[in-house]
Amino acid sequence: MKVGVVVSCYRQERFLARTVAAIETALAGRDWQGVLELAVPSGEPLPALSDRWRVLSVFDPATRRPGRPLTPGAGRMLGFAASGGDWVLFVDSDVEVEAQWVREAIALAAREPSLAAVFGRIDEWFLDGGRERPGQPDMYRTGDTDRPVDYLAALAFYRRGALLAVGGYDERLNSDEDFELGLRLRQRGLAMRSLGMLAARHWSPPRPNVRELVRRWQTGICFGQGQVLRLYLGRRGFGTLLRRQGLFVATLGMWALGIVAAVAAVARGDLRVVALWAPLPVGLLTLMSVRKRSLRRGVLSLLTWTVQGLGLAVGLFRLPGGARPLAPSVEARC
Secondary structure (H helix, E strand, O other), X not given: OOEEEEEEEEOOHHHHHHHHHHXXXXXXXXXXXXXXXXXXXXXXXXXXXXXXXXXEEEEEOOOOEEOOOOOHHHHHHHHHHXXXXXXXXXXXXXXXXXXXXXXXXXXXXHHOOOOOEEEEXXXXXXXXXXXXXXXXXXXXXXXXOOEEOOXXXXXXEXXXXXXXXXXOOOOOOOOOHHXXXXXXXXXXXXXXXXXXXXXXXXXXXXXXXXXXXXXXXXXXXXXXXXXXXXXXXXXXOHHHHHHHOHHHHHHHHHHHHHHXXXXXXXXXXXXXXXXXXXXXXXXXXXXXXXXXXXXXXXXXXXXXXXXXXXXXXXXXXXXXXXXXXOOEOXXXXX
């Protein structure tokens, strides 16, 4: 079995050395070809790459200058077209794969050629200054037993034919492209499975933080949840997507109710209307602070839900762009 590998990098070159080394180790002795897709380079130097890798970036052929940033789906499909392979391993540039999981995933794909995709448990790890520490274990709650899953994210092993059958990642979405792809695969009756073992470690600075929220807004990541709801309005799957965004919708509703209460208070000259509403955010903040054992983390949780809710509203009323991959630049072979 030939394996294609696509590593998508969006200003995350700092983690690439770890990501690439893990892939090289996991696929040693196998027939594979890798593509490193630089959606938005940060300017940091790339790690040394073997001759199995092709580096693709995008540029506007008219100006010979970097083009618009690719959406996550567009970047992955650009790499997918260039990677080859009967099965394709998609790895985010801040993910360190486990060699044992890769071996088991390839073996499962060989035994069950009709399977659409293979996933596994991903644990979160933080780079906190010069210190490494664990974050959230089992980020996607796949568990420690083999079982069907609804979607794959951060790390995904897809059968090429299955991805082609459903049209691949939707290139219009700024985010939530993983879940939306899983939705289409399920609607076609294609099976996705998670192996009950550690598949990878996801590395990042400590989260959540205000800087990360600003980045998510500036890059449009917050808008994807609303974009996908707009695309599915009146279509099968809309209810599933809406339930997935329920927390953000509820938070947005809470603040909308607060605005209504404030307007009513001004109109009536009676602040008791606001006083009736105030226990909602105060109670939620208290609950999250106790749960997170930190007032700061409680505030960040509420702020995250608020930003995501506002982003959902923006994405819902802003038509998704027709983002298609621009022409690949001259390949850099390292």
